Amino acid sequence: MTNSGEAWPPEGAEPVAAHPDAPGPGTKLGVHFSECFGCGDQQDGGLHMESTVGDGLSVKSQFTVTEAHQGAPGLAHGGLLACAFDEALGSVAGNLLRLPAVTGRLETDFRRPVPVGSTLFITATLDGMAGRKIYVSAEGRLDAEDGPVAVRARALFVVVEFEHFTKHGDVDAWKKMRDSNRVNP
DSSP states (O other): OOSSSSOSSOTTOBOOOOOTTSOOTTOEEOOSOTTOTTTOSSOTTSOOOEEEEOSSSEEEEEEEOOGGGBSSTTBBOHHHHHHHHHHHHHHHIIIIIOOOEEEEEEEEEEOSOOBTTOEEEEEEEEEEEETTEEEEEEEEEESSTTSOEEEEEEEEEEEOOTHHHHHHSOHHHHHHHHHTTSOOO
């Protein structure tokens, strides 16, 4: 897939294998942080995205567009769709590679409107890695895994140390997540 016409993944990226401790195909992925806007269960207007490990190096995610997700009347907000893809793409790096990583670049290609009430089925795939750079791409389809393509995206994630999150984020939120046994930094 190419959004901007350049090769993807870029030259120099190497194929990678899933981490030996990565969950296997068919495994439903849990919430990584209950207050996460993407996958969390404590955000009233959040995406409440559900994800499952797919075949190969992929993660399948889905969410239903609600009225809280509108941009234009009756349609999902484009920035919100980019957020959904950021969540789905990041899930691949975090779950399959078991590496802490942050979004370095996210490109989205909006192909068709995503109406309120529709469900977006996103398949994100690990495309390669070069040093600390992780390359991932995704496709989102309307109302079924084989529905019409609504959005395509690709992202570059950068592997960081866990200290990145405690240095730049909310230390109390990290303590809350650690105490809920959802992460072991």
